[in-house]
Amino acid sequence: MVSGSIVALVTPMHASGNVDWAALERLIELHAANGTAAIVSVGTTGESATLSVEEHGEVIRHTVAAVAGRMPVIAGTGGNATAEAIELTALARDLGVSACLLVTPYYNKPTQEGLYQHFRTIAEAVDIPQILYNVPGRTGCDMLNDTVLRLCEVPNIVGIKDATGNLDRGRELLSRCPSDFAVYSGDDATAAELMLAGARGNISVTANVDPARMAALCRAALAGDAARTRALDAGLAELNRVLFIESNPIPVKWALLEMGLIGPGIRLPLTPLSPPCQAPVRKALLDLGLLATCEA
Numbered sequence: 001m002v003s004g005s006i007v008a009l010v011t012p013m014h015a016s017g018n019v020d021w022a023a024l025e026r027l028i029e030l031h032a033a034n035g036t037a038a039i040v041s042v043g044t045t046g047e048s049a050t051l052s053v054e055e056h057g058e059v060i061r062h063t064v065a066a067v068a069g070r071m072p073v074i075a076g077t078g079g080n081a082t083a084e085a086i087e088l089t090a091l092a093r094d095l096g097v098s099a100c101l102l103v104t105p106y107y108n109k110p111t112q113e114g115l116y117q118h119f120r121t122i123a124e125a126v127d128i129p130q131i132l133y134n135v136p137g138r139t140g141c142d143m144l145n146d147t148v149l150r151l152c153e154v155p156n157i158v159g160i161k162d163a164t165g166n167l168d169r170g171r172e173l174l175s176r177c178p179s180d181f182a183v184y185s186g187d188d189a190t191a192a193e194l195m196l197a198g199a200r201g202n203i204s205v206t207a208n209v210d211p212a213r214m215a216a217l218c219r220a221a222l223a224g225d226a227a228r229t230r231a232l233d234a235g236l237a238e239l240n241r242v243l244f245i246e247s248n249p250i251p252v253k254w255a256l257l258e259m260g261l262i263g264p265g266i267r268l269p270l271t272p273l274s275p276p277c278q279a280p281v282r283k284a285l286l287d288l289g290l291l292a293t294c295e296a
Contacts, residue, residue, distance in 0.1 A: 001099070001129070001158050001182040002072050004037030004220055005215040007207040008045040010249050010256060011059055013265025019055065021062055023262045027232045028066045030261070035215030035225075036207060039063060040101055043076035044138065045205050045249045050267040057091050064096045077131060078103035082118050089126040099129040101161060106139035117185075123154045130156055133205040135163035135186060145173045146167065152181045161186040161203045167193055174198040188240040192233035195221035205248055206240050207257050210290060239284045247276045255281050259290060 009031075012023035031039060042048040042056050051059065055239040060075050067073050075092035079085040089100045105118060105216040123130050124261050136142035139284040142164075142173075151157050163186030174183055176199055182200040185191035191202035195218065210213060217232040243251045247270065252274035256262045260283070266272060273281065285291045 001073075001133075001200065002038045003182075003218075004182065005035065005207050005211065005212075005218040006038040006040060006074070006201055006203045007036050008043045008205055009029055009038045009052070009063070010062060010139060010208055011042065011093055011268070012253075012256070012262035014263050015265055017265050017267050019059060019100060020263055020265065022061055024059070025066045027256075027261065030064065031207075031211050032067070032070050034211035035084070035219075036211050037201065037215070037218070038072040038074055038188065039067060040074045040076060041097070041202055043101060043133075043203075044103070044135070044209070045252065046076065047249065047270070048076050050270075052283070053091075056088060058163060059097065060092055060095045060097060066235050072097045072098035074131065075102070076100050076101045076133075078105075080105035080108050082121055085118075085122050086125045088248070089122055089128065089130070092232055093126055095130070099131055099158070100126075100132045101133050102125075103135060103145050104139050104141040106141060109120055109141055110223040112144055115147050116145050119151050119157065120154050120169040123157050127156065129158045131158060131182070131184070132160040133186065133286050134160060135164070137163070137165075145169065145176065145205070149176060152177055156183060159184060159200070162194070162199075163187050163203075167197070170194045170199065171197045181218040188243070189237070192221055192229050194218060196229060199279055205243055205252050206236060208252050209243065209259070209285070210236065213288070217261060222236060235288070239288060242277075242281045242284045245280060249275065251281055254278065258282060258285060 012020040075097040077088035159182030165187040185194040221226040
């Protein structure tokens with residue numbers, strides 16, 4: 001499986017809310033030029049919750065075409081209905097992605113056995129590498145390590161995006177899972193330490209804004225260079241913080257707008273970044289030279 005900095009790519013939109021295909025292609029070129037190892041298309045940061053099934057497929061199709069084999073494309077295909085997740089996963093497979101990322105079911109609060117049956121059923125129905133995604137802060141559903149370890153035994157379940165931010169729990173999973181099962185951080189604030197503990201990479205929101213630094217951090221962590229990893233992490237700490245000052249992807253889309261990389265579109269029920277939050281995001285961009293770099 002892929003290792004390194006994996007961007008959870010935004011879905012750029014015009015003010016009307018329609019997908020901006022030209023901006024999507026520009027973002028992909030930015031990542032191809034700055035060391036990003038893979039792209040997650042239509043994940044949480046890509047506003048998957050507000051895209052129709054048709055749009056979901058079109059964003060994946062355009063992403064795969066624009067990437068043109070230069071890096072893996074991983075499609076977000078999870079859902080809170082198992083049948084829907086199977087449909088989306090099969091669609092993504094047919095569109096040529098390398099793997100799928102499947103979030104734990106939200107709202108309906110399955111048991112641990114329900115989670116096991118859900119993910120096993122999807123994996124058995126669609127022959128493509130699948131990465132679990134645990135983000136209880138968003139879904140209200142927490143998949144425990146024991147359940148993950150049961151799912152490790154399913155041949156095409158190849159990894160997990162751990163977005164709990166709980167390093168002790170992440171380290172425990174790393175100590176117990178098979179060596180060929182990839183654990184990825186899904187929390188920019190704790191990603192450096194989880195990678196130093198053995199995670200394969202970071203599925204990152206911050207990489208949207210600063211792909212080169214995040215790629216360098218991941219390379220250092222995977223090489224075991226703790227000093228350089230922590231120095232780079234310290235430099236990104238404030239950016240990591242402010243990109244979650246309101247619900248993701250509100251701040252990251254505003255940051256990319258400020259950098260001149262995308263338009264203002266974001267879909268309800270999400271709204272543009274509130275004025276009191278704009279100054280700290282702008283300051284973090286300025287402090288890292290990101291606005292100057294973009295404007296030069």
